[in-house]
Amino acid sequence: MEKVRRALNDSPAMRWAVLVLVGFVLSVNYYFYDAFSTLKDLLLKEFNFTNTDYGLFVSFYSIPNTFLLMAVIGGAILDRFGIRRTGFMFVFFMAFGALLTAYGASDYYSAGGPGYGLMASFLPNYSPELKMMLLGRFFFGLGAETSIVVVSKILVKWFKGKNLALAFGLKVGFGRLGTFAALQVSPVVAGGGPNLTTAVWLAAILVLSGLLAFMVYMLLDAKLDKQVALTTPTAAPEKFSFKDLGVILSNRPFIYIVLLCVTFYSAVFPFVSYAPDFFADKFGFTDVQSGRVTSLLPIGTAFFTPLFGFIIDRYGKSATAMILGSLIVLGVHLTFAYTMVSPYIPVIFLGIAFSLVPAAMWPSMVKLVKDSRIGTAYGIMYSVQNLGLWGIPLLAGIILDKTNPGNPLVADYTMTILMFAGLGLVGLLFSLLLKFEDKKKAFGIELPLNKK
Numbered sequence: 474m475e476k477v478r479r480a481l482n483d484s485p486a487m488r489w490a491v492l493v494l495v496g497f498v499l500s501v502n503y504y505f506y507d508a509f510s511t512l513k514d515l516l517l518k519e520f521n522f523t524n525t526d527y528g529l530f531v532s533f534y535s536i537p538n539t540f541l542l543m544a545v546i547g548g549a550i551l552d553r554f555g556i557r558r559t560g561f562m563f564v565f566f567m568a569f570g571a572l573l574t575a576y577g578a579s580d581y582y583s584a585g586g587p588g589y590g591l592m593a594s595f596l597p598n599y600s601p602e603l604k605m606m607l608l609g610r611f612f613f614g615l616g617a618e619t620s621i622v623v624v625s626k627i628l629v630k631w632f633k634g635k636n637l638a639l640a641f642g643l644k645v646g647f648g649r650l651g652t653f654a655a656l657q658v659s660p661v662v663a664g665g666g667p668n669l670t671t672a673v674w675l676a677a678i679l680v681l682s683g684l685l686a687f688m689v690y691m692l693l694d695a696k697l698d699k700q701v702a703l704t705t706p707t708a709a710p711e712k713f714s715f716k717d718l719g720v721i722l723s724n725r726p727f728i729y730i731v732l733l734c735v736t737f738y739s740a741v742f743p744f745v746s747y748a749p750d751f752f753a754d755k756f757g758f759t760d761v762q763s764g765r766v767t768s769l770l771p772i773g774t775a776f777f778t779p780l781f782g783f784i785i786d787r788y789g790k791s792a793t794a795m796i797l798g799s800l801i802v803l804g805v806h807l808t809f810a811y812t813m814v815s816p817y818i819p820v821i822f823l824g825i826a827f828s829l830v831p832a833a834m835w836p837s838m839v840k841l842v843k844d845s846r847i848g849t850a851y852g853i854m855y856s857v858q859n860l861g862l863w864g865i866p867l868l869a870g871i872i873l874d875k876t877n878p879g880n881p882l883v884a885d886y887t888m889t890i891l892m893f894a895g896l897g898l899v900g901l902l903f904s905l906l907l908k909f910e911d912k913k914k915a916f917g918i919e920l921p922l923n924k925k
């Protein structure tokens with residue numbers, strides 16, 4: 474039998490190849506998530522959506538993960554059944570949901586295609602188009618979040634002790650590139666309205682190509698497992714037990730990170746879903762201009778997150794990075810709410826915050842949870858985070874409708890943005906508590922990650 478001296482994950486080239494493959498899966502995931510933010514006005518016009526309908530559509534992504542605890546269940550299934558089976562299933566759901574959403578927005582469906590009659594037969598206050606798109610968004614969210622958990626576990630498998638924070642930074646960077654592309658490409662393809670459906674189909678087809686990329690990754694994963702089995706006696710996968718959940722949930726720094734995760738991301742992702750419309754309404758930008766300024770955020774973070782990850786691998790200071798990032802988010806939203814400063818400046822600062830916190834937060838988990846339970850831990854984080862990603866876009870839409878009675882074309886966003894600032898403030902509090910706890914009990918969150 475051929476003796477394996479080096480496993481696939483010992484080769485830097487293979488590690489980076491894996492990162493590119495799973496990074497692509499993330500890019501298309503984020504592309505689809507964000508492709509609708511520059512189409513908001515068109516959706517309102519074409520399908521008679523209200524701001525609340527739009528908020529509902531954005532937030533439906535999070536329903537399976539929050540209320541059905543799919544990210545936690547997905548994380549536990551992942552720890553139990555492994556990366557290949559679980560990953561394929563969830564990337565498949567993501568692609569199915571994306572195609573269903575595109576179908577719901579298509580002319581063929583609106584003209585009475587399959588399912589139209591059924592969707593028209595209940596809840597008449599919501600259009601059949603909205604209902605089909607909500608169903609698609611539900612499946613997309615179910616698969617998308619859990620597939621991010623899968624990708625996180627893949628990175629721990631290939632990169633632990635070998636530039637893990639850099640790998641996580643690049644992973645986030647791939648996601649941001651997807652958001653950047655969506656903000657740039659979607660409004661151009663939609664062409665101000667006539668090609669709205671094409672813009673949505675393009676997004677769905679990209680997600681489908683992510684499924685193919687994941688299947689290629691599965692081949693590498695199987696090969697690595699075979700090599701590892703030759704050199705290391707394989708332990709049977711540990712069965713999921715509620716005791717494990719209890720252990721994870723009684724870890725105080727973990728809880729602070731989860732709470733920071735929900736407040737920080739709720740102040741950023743839902744903001745991005747409204748940002749193009751906000752820039753258009755407050756600063757008089759066109760759809761394409763506001764898409765462009767919003768897209769500075771993901772493109773900046775695509776470069777800065779890996780850079781901060783690289784620094785954290787070597788020098789640590791993760792808790793401090795989370796405090797600084799939270800402080801910046803608060804300052805940025807107050808600037809948006811109360812000043813007419815050119816949006817380019819706060820967006821750049823938001824990009825720095827949006828790089829610092831993710832670069833520090835996600836890899837910190839390996840300091841708190843053992844590898845065999847990392848899927849469950851990320852699943853818990855994502856489920857709680859999704860509570861914010863569900864509630865906050867909806868709340869933003871409701872505040873927007875309430876503070877702008879009569880649905881004027883140009884809306885006043887002040888109260889909506891102040892709500893985002895409030896979330897930034899609460900996030901800052903949790904990041905301070907995290908640093909305090911780490912100082913008291915020496916969990917090592919401030920230490921470099923490139924240490925065994």
Ligand SMILES: NCCCC[C@H](N)C(=O)NCC(=O)O
Pocket residue numbers: 502503506618621645648738742831855858
């Ligand atoms: N695709 C947009 C929502 C992704 C949410 C995801 N749970 C997450 O937080 N990813 C980490 C990140 O920084 O993007």
